[in-house]
Amino acid sequence: MARSKDITIHVPRELRAYCKGASELMLSATSVRAVLDELERRHPSLYRGICDDTGAVRRHVNLFVNKDHMRDRDGLDTALVPGDEIIILPAVSGG
Amino acid sequence: MPERVILTIGTKKGLFVAQAPKSRRSFALNGPVGSGVAVYSTLIDKRGTPRLYASSCNPFFGMKVLRSTDLGKKFKETKSAPAFPKDDGRALANIWSLEAGYDKKDLLCGVEPASLFRSSDGGDSWEMVTGISNHEHARKWQPGNGGLCMHTILRDGNRLHLGISTGGHYLSEDGGQTFVAANQGVGAGFAPDPYPEFGQCVHKIASHPAAPGRLYMQNHGGWADWSGPGGPRPNIGVLRSDDHGKTWRSIAEGLPSDFGFPIVVHPHDADTVYVMPLEPMTRACPGGAPAVWRSENGGGSWKRLARGMAKKESYFTVLRDAMDIDDLRSPALYFGTTTGQLWIGRDGGEEWSCLFDSLPPIHCVKVAVI
Numbered sequence: 269m270a271r272s273k274d275i276t277i278h279v280p281r282e283l284r285a286y287c288k289g290a291s292e293l294m295l296s297a298t299s300v301r302a303v304l305d306e307l308e309r310r311h312p313s314l315y316r317g318i319c320d321d322t323g324a325v326r327r328h329v330n331l332f333v334n335k336d337h338m339r340d341r342d343g344l345d346t347a348l349v350p351g352d353e354i355i356i357l358p359a360v361s362g363g
Numbered sequence: 364m365p366e367r368v369i370l371t372i373g374t375k376k377g378l379f380v381a382q383a384p385k386s387r388r389s390f391a392l393n394g395p396v397g398s399g400v401a402v403y404s405t406l407i408d409k410r411g412t413p414r415l416y417a418s419s420c421n422p423f424f425g426m427k428v429l430r431s432t433d434l435g436k437k438f439k440e441t442k443s444a445p446a447f448p449k450d451d452g453r454a455l456a457n458i459w460s461l462e463a464g465y466d467k468k469d470l471l472c473g474v475e476p477a478s479l480f481r482s483s484d485g486g487d488s489w490e491m492v493t494g495i496s497n498h499e500h501a502r503k504w505q506p507g508n509g510g511l512c513m514h515t516i517l518r519d520g521n522r523l524h525l526g527i528s529t530g531g532h533y534l535s536e537d538g539g540q541t542f543v544a545a546n547q548g549v550g551a552g553f554a555p556d557p558y559p560e561f562g563q564c565v566h567k568i569a570s571h572p573a574a575p576g577r578l579y580m581q582n583h584g585g586w587a588d589w590s591g592p593g594g595p596r597p598n599i600g601v602l603r604s605d606d607h608g609k610t611w612r613s614i615a616e617g618l619p620s621d622f623g624f625p626i627v628v629h630p631h632d633a634d635t636v637y638v639m640p641l642e643p644m645t646r647a648c649p650g651g652a653p654a655v656w657r658s659e660n661g662g663g664s665w666k667r668l669a670r671g672m673a674k675k676e677s678y679f680t681v682l683r684d685a686m687d688i689d690d691l692r693s694p695a696l697y698f699g700t701t702t703g704q705l706w707i708g709r710d711g712g713e714e715w716s717c718l719f720d721s722l723p724p725i726h727c728v729k730v731a732v733i
Contacts, residue, residue: 282423282424283424313443316424316425316444316446317423317424317425318424320425320454320455321446321447321448321449321451321453321454321455322447322449322451322452322453322454323449324454326423326424326425327422328422328423329423329424358423358424359423
């Protein structure tokens, strides 16, 4: 698979402090898992807000690939192509 | 700057800090810090320049440790929070206790699932204390209603006492290198064996620095009417040890209930201890009438302290870390309720009044005179 050079990561407001205030990040990756690996390398505190100690995506965090929840595709193995967007959203909940 | 009384109040919706002159006539409230995020533990660290610490337990994005160097005006996240090694299989679910460690910047932190972490740089980096976190019992502990939490950390020289719900009391006598379960006399109400080696639902342990062999424990009581295997287990809820926690005996006789969460020792008298009995089923004030109970003889007898509190129709809960006492000459007790009230009991609990009546549900209260 060709390596994508332009994946856009949309960062929710609550996590922007961990990537110098950026609302969007651009990076190269061919899967959602590779995106998270790259985030762990570049922005470890941001990664900690998305994944728990075991590397699993936090229970109340949703990752969308474009308009699809990653679980409705291939989860962390979902393949990415140039131009794809990863949207990080907290789950809807309250209390 | 004259000494002030500092209260840290951890709630379901953030941290509040209240301050008052030593007269304690009026407290000024600042907060919430970390709006909307639960705070389960705080530490007022008086070593050197005073620092306030708080856990910030975000169910979406994980745990943080907050630090203030200006007595609560501003808080900043430390550089990292405790974290399990990636291949450990456990993930941090909550931060339940923060305590001062061995030297000036050393911190200890008890977490859920029950494990201990240590920082030597004031909370910027953390390492797991394997002697307890990877103890042979660790994978056998079970979560209580609040989760599998390490809620109590008590230091006494090279001794380290830990309280785990539900794991019991663990003791290290080598500075935290190795630990043994030390629960002789500590009952369990939800197991076939009424006195297991470990696995008790300890709610809180308290000590007095001038009497290090003496410990008090609020255990999970309320089993007097148990009719299952092993039979009734009355008075297992409030206990005392005089041998550094190696053996324990009941001091619950005379209380309206042996169920409760916090237990607090008088700052100037190791024989004076306070509990807040709750009904075991509802975990609320017995008969709707809240009261703190005080013993002045190490649990030999108890006196009800309720002057100023509601006499009826009051059904709150006071959680394990939500009661503390200051160390002024005539100390005041403080407790926070799950209904968001912060109470002060002046003159050692003789006279009660409500300082704040509409905070979010209160998880923890700490006080210090700085």
